[in-house]
Amino acid sequence: MxxxxxxxxxxxxxxxxxxxxxxxxxxxxxxxxxxxxxxxxxxxxxxxxxxxxxxxxxxxxxxxxxxxxxxxxxxxxxxxxxxxxxxxxxxxxxxxxxxxxxxxxxxxxxxxxxxxxxxxxxxxxxxxxxxxxxxxxxxxxxxxxxxxxxxxxxxxxxxxxxxxxxxxxxxxxxxxxxxxxxxxxxxxxxxxxxxxxxxxPKGNLKQRIVAIFGGKTNEKLVPVQEETDILTINGFVVKPEFSKKTRGEQFFFVNDRFIKSAYLNHAVTAAFDGLLPDRARASYFLYLKVDPATIDINIHPTKTEIKFDDEHALYAMLRSTIKHSLGQFSIAPVLDFNRDSELDTPYDYKNKGVVTPKIEVDRTFNPFESVPAPKRGAQRPDYEKPDVTGWEKMYEGMESQATAGSTVTFEKEVSTGNMFESGLNTKAAAPITATAGSQDESSTYQLNKKYIVSTIKSGMVIIDQHKAHQRVLYEEFLRNITVKESVSQQLLFPLTLTYSTTELALIEELKEGLENTGFIFGLISGDILEINGIPTSITESQVPVVIDQLLSDLENEVPDSGFSQTDTLAKSMAKSLAVKGGETLDSLSREHLVNSLFACKEPSISPTNKKTFITITGDDLDRKFK
Structure with a gap:
């Protein structure tokens, strides 16, 4: 051979x-x-x-x-x-x-x-x-x-x-x-x-962080510092109220070398337990100094993964140090049995002497007396009891005036949870009837504030309100971006938001698509994003939520220009603006959502390929009772 x-x-x-x-x-x-x-x-x-x-x-x-x-x-x-x-x-x-x-x-x-x-x-x-x-x-x-x-x-x-x-x-x-x-x-x-x-330029650690991520970062940072025999920790964590849904601002450095460690990241997350908003991630810039002999940095070609000799000790120290810093700067609640801050002397009274209060008692006061007794040393005034006879005459003539045409107006409690304007109709007149039969105007019900139940000819349909609304908004945004016929509402005062250079680069990449949905951008420079107009379908308070969700979806990969980019933008906006599970919808909103869903091109799946509804036929119900 x-x-x-x-x-x-x-x-x-x-x-x-x-x-x-x-x-x-x-x-x-x-x-x-x-x-x-x-x-x-x-x-x-x-x-x-x-x-x-x-x-x-x-x-x-x-x-x-x-x-x-x-x-x-x-x-x-x-x-x-x-x-x-x-x-x-x-x-x-x-x-x-x-x-x-x-x-x-x-x-x-x-x-x-x-x-x-x-x-x-x-x-x-x-x-x-x-x-x-x-x-x-x-x-x-x-x-x-x-x-x-x-x-x-x-x-x-x-x-x-x-x-x-x-x-x-x-x-x-x-x-x-x-x-x-x-x-x-x-x-x-x-x-x-x-x-x-x-x-x-050259500077200290905090100046470098602010120079990279923008001037607004300065107020978000909480210093972290601890020194032990086996580990020295320096750096900053971001206050919980400024946390984001992305992993972008998570940096671990060991001996001035950037690393990725899910184990140490879990230690930071554990220190923030109970402080972060829902689905938010802790942001941090942490620098660890250890003995080079206790780590192995040659286990990965890119040298971004390190093996520690004693990971458990590092985990405990890192978690306790961050917890201490959060408590020290009044970010987290702290139990201190040595003193009570509520018992501290107010600043205005710190240098004033103690004065014994004087208490005077009116010994002539008689609570059962119709005329109040005068204070000590004062003359008893002439007190006349008011004449209350004939009080019924005040309301004479009210009934005749009411019958003459005057009306009494009562305030009406405002109905909440209405997604749509009153009287708004979809382009398709009850499309569900075209596919499943007729239904009454009051034939939709909300189950567990999450599902919409509607009757159809063969049984009933159960709709996930969040996924269904995602599908409706997704096709609407996709149509607006493609046709470029979106409507914008001009803001009276421009909305100014701050982002890092990396995040602004992503927004610049998707600027054209965002403008086609109704956004109007002003100045984009440094770490400032100025917005002069927004789509009519969202409110000003929802703008940061929409953009943060978009940045979160684009965290791993930015799609190439073309349909994939448009598709990602439409999916992200639909996800952030869709009605959530747990929100109460009135009958008009439920009817409109059902009709809008079945007017979509693909009503059966959400933009993330999840089912939007299921049907239960009469035969299915019959089998349940056998």
């Missing part, structure tokens, strides 16, 4: 290794930023074009490299961070595997310019698909500039699997923010397609 096992060529092995390190442009950004930090840079600039597909360039003022080091940095398993296997258990740097630059150079065009401090000239190297094209001396500032162009130029299949520019840009921004948050003592800047996205 002939031998069939062969060694892979170097360029093929490099491309396979690159698949673990370089998954998308954001992977390149992460590796290059970490290299710049390890080089001791005090200022780092990131330049991106076409979300990193065309260009990713990192410029830093770090140590720089000699011509030999510059050439060696692109070799596989070449690193300056570790020398022995024991160094893997005492890591204090970002990159240590020696695969990043080699993997990037295997799937892109790379141009490197670097000069160490003290050298008169630097080194310029160009590589295409692991092949060195040129290496020459050049004039360049101290530090390193590395440009990655045409990512995956030699692997078309990988390039075709990349998402749209908006999706890839959001991943790049996420990696940039994680690195910037971990190092507030380094100045960062980011540019995309020659437009500035971030300009972050």
């Amino acid at each position: 002939a031998d069939i096992i062969k060694l892979l060529p170097d360029h093929v092995a490099n491309q396979i290794a690159a698949g673990e390190v370089v998954q998308r442009p954001a992977s390149v950004v992460k590796e290059l930023l970490e290299n710049a930090i390890d080089a001791g840079a005090s200022s780092i600039k990131l330049i991106v074009k076409d979300a990193g597909k065309t260009l990713i360039q990192i410029i830093d003022d770090g140590k720089g490299m000699s011509d030999t080091d510059a050439r060696m940095s692109f070799e596989r398993h070449a690193t300056s961070k570790i020398t022995t296997a024991d160094d893997l258990f005492n890591l204090n740097t970002k990159g240590f595997r020696g695969e990043a630059l080699a993997s990037i150079a295997a799937v892109a065009h790379v141009a490197l310019k670097t000069r160490p401090e003290g050298a008169e000239v630097g080194t310029h190297i160009e590589i295409e698909g692991s092949k060195i094209i040129t290496q020459e001396v050049c004039a360049t500032p101290k530090g390193t500039s590395l440009a990655v162009k045409n990512l995956f130029f030699n692997i078309p299949a990988r390039r075709n699997f990349l998402k749209s520019n908006s999706v890839e840009l959001r991943h790049v921004i996420d990696e940039f923010q994680r690195v910037a948050l971990a190092h507030p003592d380094i100045a960062f800047a980011m540019y995309h397609n020659e437009g500035e996205l971030f300009q972050l």
Whole structure:
């Protein structure tokens, strides 16, 4: 039998290794930023074009490299961070595997310019698909500039699997923010397609958080600090009233390295137990310092997962520290048996002396006397009892006036729970009758404030009011976005909302679709979103709910432009505006919802492919009683 096992060529092995390190442009950004930090840079600039597909360039003022080091940095398993296997258990740097630059150079065009401090000239190297094209001396500032162009130029299949520019840009921004948050003592800047996205000067941790997520974040933060023998905790948690339904603002850093840990996240959630609104998630920026020998950061290719020696101790410390901070700043109720704040002396009376109150008793007071007794020392006044005879004459003539045409108007209690205006009819006249027979005007009933029961010829239909209303609103919004004939209501005063740069980028991507539903946008810059008009189907107070739900639905992926984007927008708005289970509906609203549902093109399923109604025939009922 002939031998069939062969060694892979170097360029093929490099491309396979690159698949673990370089998954998308954001992977390149992460590796290059970490290299710049390890080089001791005090200022780092990131330049991106076409979300990193065309260009990713990192410029830093770090140590720089000699011509030999510059050439060696692109070799596989070449690193300056570790020398022995024991160094893997005492890591204090970002990159240590020696695969990043080699993997990037295997799937892109790379141009490197670097000069160490003290050298008169630097080194310029160009590589295409692991092949060195040129290496020459050049004039360049101290530090390193590395440009990655045409990512995956030699692997078309990988390039075709990349998402749209908006999706890839959001991943790049996420990696940039994680690195910037971990190092507030380094100045960062980011540019995309020659437009500035971030300009972050050096500062403390709180200043860096506010610079990234907007000025309104300052009032939302609660400091967290604790130091023990095995763990040091610093950072901030966001007050419960400002929590969101998205996971966006959840950051764990261990030894200045961003990590993901469901176990530690559960500890934070447990500390917020009973404080968060329904379905809201805690937001936090927490920095943990532990002994490098007690963690293993080499268990995942992206180094975002870490294994701790004693996770249970970290869980308990983190949970108790956050609980203490929430109680210390009066965010959570605290039981303190040493003092009662209600017994504290008010500020106005703190410096006043104690005066014994004087009590005077009127000993001449007789409660059974018709004329009140005068106070001591006062003369008894002449008191005349009012004459109340003939009080019946006050109402004489009232009956005759009422019969003459005057009426008495009583206030009527306002009916709540009406989704629709009185007398509003759907385009289809009782479509349910066309499919299931006739019904009376009062033949709809609400069950458990969640289901609508209606009679049909063959039995009855039970409708989930939330899912049914989702289907009605979904088709309405989809029609408005497609036809672009929505109606807007102008706001007397513009509505100003604050969002992070990432969230505003998502809103910009969907701006056209939102405008087709009836939104009118004003200024969108920095962290400010100004809204001048809203759809007629929603109120001003519902606008933040609609946008937050939209951002929550787009948390994982932003759909490409086209129908999928429109579909996501319509689904999200329908989900946030649909009547919820537990709301009482009057007969008009129930009738209108039933008729509107069966006027839809797909009345049987909700936008999320769930049943909107079920039918129970007479035969089904007969079988129940056998």
